[in-house]
Amino acid sequence: MKLSTVTRYGLRALSDLCSQGHGKPVTVSDISRRQDISASYLEQLFAKLRRGNIVRSVRGARGGYLLTRPASEITVAEVVRALGESIVFGDCQTEAGCSNLPHCRTSRLWGKVKDSIDTILESTTLDEITEGGETSFISEDEVLSPKLSGGIDNAKRVS
Amino acid sequence: MKLSTVTRYGLRALSDLCSQGHGKPVTVSDISRRQDISASYLEQLFAKLRRGNIVRSVRGARGGYLLTRPASEITVAEVVRALGESIVFGDCQTEAGCSNLPHCRTSRLWGKVKDSIDTILESTTLDEITEGGETSFISEDEVLSPKLSGGIDNAKRVS
DNA sequence: CATAATCTTGACTGTAAAAATAGGGTATGA
DNA sequence: TCATACCCTATTTTTACAGTCAAGATTATG
Numbered sequence: 001m002k003l004s005t006v007t008r009y010g011l012r013a014l015s016d017l018c019s020q021g022h023g024k025p026v027t028v029s030d031i032s033r034r035q036d037i038s039a040s041y042l043e044q045l046f047a048k049l050r051r052g053n054i055v056r057s058v059r060g061a062r063g064g065y066l067l068t069r070p071a072s073e074i075t076v077a078e079v080v081r082a083l084g085e086s087i088v089f090g091d092c093q094t095e096a097g098c099s100n101l102p103h104c105r106t107s108r109l110w111g112k113v114k115d116s117i118d119t120i121l122e123s124t125t126l127d128e129i130t131e132g133g134e135t136s137f138i139s140e141d142e143v144l145s146p147k148l149s150g151g152i153d154n155a156k157r158v159s
Numbered sequence: 160m161k162l163s164t165v166t167r168y169g170l171r172a173l174s175d176l177c178s179q180g181h182g183k184p185v186t187v188s189d190i191s192r193r194q195d196i197s198a199s200y201l202e203q204l205f206a207k208l209r210r211g212n213i214v215r216s217v218r219g220a221r222g223g224y225l226l227t228r229p230a231s232e233i234t235v236a237e238v239v240r241a242l243g244e245s246i247v248f249g250d251c252q253t254e255a256g257c258s259n260l261p262h263c264r265t266s267r268l269w270g271k272v273k274d275s276i277d278t279i280l281e282s283t284t285l286d287e288i289t290e291g292g293e294t295s296f297i298s299e300d301e302v303l304s305p306k307l308s309g310g311i312d313n314a315k316r317v318s
Numbered sequence: 319c320a321t322a323a324t325c326t327t328g329a330c331t332g333t334a335a336a337a338a339t340a341g342g343g344t345a346t347g348a
Numbered sequence: 349t350c351a352t353a354c355c356c357t358a359t360t361t362t363t364a365c366a367g368t369c370a371a372g373a374t375t376a377t378g
Binding site for chain 1: 336337338339340341344345346347348
């Protein structure tokens with residue numbers, strides 16, 4: 001039992017995005033280089049994150065991805081959900097009917113386990129798993145403004 | 160992310176064994192019939208459970224498997240461990256060293272998750288996931304076999 | 319002792335999901 | 349209009365899993 005790479009990579013990518021993009025769009029290729037994850041693969045992840053309303057994209061040159069909200073308002077649970085990871089322990093946690101008895105006995109145990117995981121994931125936000133605690137969230141207005149381009153590209157370099 | 164069938168079947172098998180064998184050895188073929196799990200496959204599971212000191216085997220005619228201890232003294236965590244299920248969320252929960260930073264940030268989260276799961280599994284015993292709460296545990300004396308070395312594999316050498 | 323019942327082990331295989339790649343399309347700033 | 353970077357989908361590669369089979373060892377019982 002292991003979390004899929006989709007989820008692990010996705011979380012790493014978001015963490016990277018939070019700490020690197022100080023309000024500016026971050027490109028997939030930058031994240032790819034820093035995190036050593038295939039760019040094509042990352043694009044698939046970001047497509048899911050975009051559909052899940054975790055990130056927003058800016059197309060064209062100097063484009064990239066931004067969080068839709070401040071990192072402190074995005075829970076890990078949301079991200080996991082957006083990435084399509086389903087955490088299943090017992091057999092009948094998804095379906096209503098349950099055929100045999102011993103089976104159902106255990107399902108109560110698994111339910112307890114799942115609840116406790118969910119509680120943690122719901123109460124942890126993105127900024128808590130980011131280095132600087134910075135956010136690459138940016139309001140709609142700011143993004144359209146050309147003034148932003150005067151950039152700080154800078155300071156933090158993780159190799 | 161899903162528990163392997165090894166663990167799910169294994170737990171069902173043990174649950175069956177607890178409720179069916181009232182002190183007497185339970186055969187794999189009986190469990191196979193009742194739980195609708197391939198006997199060959201079940202034998203693999205029981206081999207693991209025996210190595211993990213969860214069950215003990217009685218060989219020969221009228222043989223079968225027994226718990227090594229009362230069901231109330233065997234935790235689900237032990238069983239999961241014996242079956243070889245490793246519950247891993249982050250990447251570096253097994254190894255000490257950790258190469259990059261964002262990675263490590265998330266590992267604290269995954270550590271918290273894992274701890275909470277472990278707590279539940281450690282505090283749940285087999286009898287809690289069994290129907291009648293019966294135990295097929297049997298004391299050493301009650302079994303008539305003179306040579307019941309539970310889990311000692313030595314003495315086997317073919318040149 | 320012979321036989322049957324059962325455990326024990328290891329190798330083997332097909333399948334399905336996960337992981338990763340590839341390539342062409344669309345928007346946009348300089 | 350060109351380079352950049354997102355966008356989409358199909359395809360391939362890889363790996364882990366579920367399950368089978370067969371031969372052998374051990375022991376109870378008639």
